[in-house]
Amino acid sequence: MVVRENFENKLLELQAKMAEMGELAVTSLEKAFSAFKTQDIELALKVIEEDTVIDQLEIDINQFAVWLMAKEQPVARDLRKVIGSLKISSEIERIADFAVNIAKSTIIIGNATTVVKITNLEQMKEISINMLQKALQSFFEENIVLAKEVGDLDDKVDQYNGETFKMITNHLKEHPDETDQLVQYLFVNRYLERTADHITNIAESAAYLIKGRIYDLNP
Secondary structure, eight states, X not given: XXXXXXXXXXXXXXXXXXXXXXXHHHHHHHHHHHHHHHTOHHHHHHHHHHHHHHHHHHHHHHHXXXXXXXXXXXXXXXXXXXXXXXXXXXXXXHHHXXXXXXXXXXXXXXXXXXXXXXXXXXXXXXXXHHHHHHHHHHHHHTOHHHHHHHHHHHHHHHHHHHHHHHHHHHHHHHOGGGHHHHHHHHHHHHHHHHHHHHHHHHHHHHHHHHHSSOOOSOO
């Protein structure tokens, strides 16, 4: 009984590290988009610099998870939970990388005329953050309903992605002199769409933990 309680405490410790990483990724996305929207180069640079904290946390989670598997030799649901933490930490690290990419695009765009208002980029960012919070909660609380909600929200991001691509390319036809910065807007559109895909992968890991079989929430 004591052994089991100790293992449960270790799982909670692992979960706390994942929650911290998720919160840092949300903050990174918020800062990156704020920098992008307001053309704040200093804030964009800060996002890039702070990414090392998330990278280190992923390493810590991976080492902790591997140590748990070696020491405790978990099976069934416990093993799925530890393996899920490994996969999810990798997904969160990629999400943070996309925030860095948005920051880099912000730096390239510089002070050029912004076209954010003619896009759905801000809505995509807001939905993505909501998705990430739901996906992690789904894993922590083993809530399959939340995992499915993430899949539905991903469809909305995909819709906005397509609409924004058309908006930007149509604007590009009328303003070919703005090609350099508009290409960066297309990149940001893609980064946010891929962010949502990686978050959906987190929800799929949650679904696998809960049901013990693979779900495709992004068909």
